[in-house]
Amino acid sequence: MKIVAICGVGVGTSGILKVNAERALARLGIEADVSASDVGSLEVSAADAQIILTSPELVDKIPPTWADIVVIDNYVDHAEIERKLLDALG
Amino acid sequence: MPLPQLTEATVRLGAAARDWRDAVRVAGDVLVASGSVQSGYPQRMVEVIEEFGAYVVIAPGLALAHARPGSDVRADGLSLVTLQTPVSFGHAHNDPVHVVIGIAVTTADAHVTGIADLANAFNDPDLVPALGAATEPATAIDLIEAATARGAV
Numbered sequence: 001m002k003i004v005a006i007c008g009v010g011v012g013t014s015g016i017l018k019v020n021a022e023r024a025l026a027r028l029g030i031e032a033d034v035s036a037s038d039v040g041s042l043e044v045s046a047a048d049a050q051i052i053l054t055s056p057e058l059v060d061k062i063p064p065t066w067a068d069i070v071v072i073d074n075y076v077d078h079a080e081i082e083r084k085l086l087d088a089l090g
Numbered sequence: 091m092p093l094p095q096l097t098e099a100t101v102r103l104g105a106a107a108r109d110w111r112d113a114v115r116v117a118g119d120v121l122v123a124s125g126s127v128q129s130g131y132p133q134r135m136v137e138v139i140e141e142f143g144a145y146v147v148i149a150p151g152l153a154l155a156h157a158r159p160g161s162d163v164r165a166d167g168l169s170l171v172t173l174q175t176p177v178s179f180g181h182a183h184n185d186p187v188h189v190v191i192g193i194a195v196t197t198a199d200a201h202v203t204g205i206a207d208l209a210n211a212f213n214d215p216d217l218v219p220a221l222g223a224a225t226e227p228a229t230a231i232d233l234i235e236a237a238t239a240r241g242a243v
Contacts, residue, residue, distance in 0.1 A: 008142030015202035
């Protein structure tokens, strides 16, 4: 399972999402490889990703992808991140 | 290397900002004054939001303003600004912004965990109003350190 957290420039915000997604997955007992990236290098970094995590503000900038795009409104709301990851993982 | 600590010199409380650009520039100006970045960095922080939108508003009331690493970043830096009057960044869910954290890093993957722990402090909904009421930087730093310790997950 590969998950990519996306932000505009790959500094800070995507890192927060990556760390909080890893912690949510650990609580859920799900194994996954979570990385952080920026929109510009998404086509390479998310080529084989199952899930892309991002902000509602960036969805329009994501190029066409096979991955599920999971939009996180509040990056520090652990319940929201857990719930949306669970939904995406079916 | 740990995330730089907030100090009385890198916390500015009750700053006046007319709009989001002003608010971001204040957070950047504090980084300039602290010696972390050169004078062009605050404008680069604004340009990131002009390019990509208000995604930097990562939680209700909280913006994490930063630019890419560059030659104008002398050293990793962290600043905290509370606004006298909250401003809108144009985010669908998390406006208005009361608190801006300014970040400068010399490499893209630096301090990811430290930044996340700092951000997670804001999972406590009482933190933003408490910071808004703080009148001394030392009080604001104490509030954040206590919330960071509580927010550790």
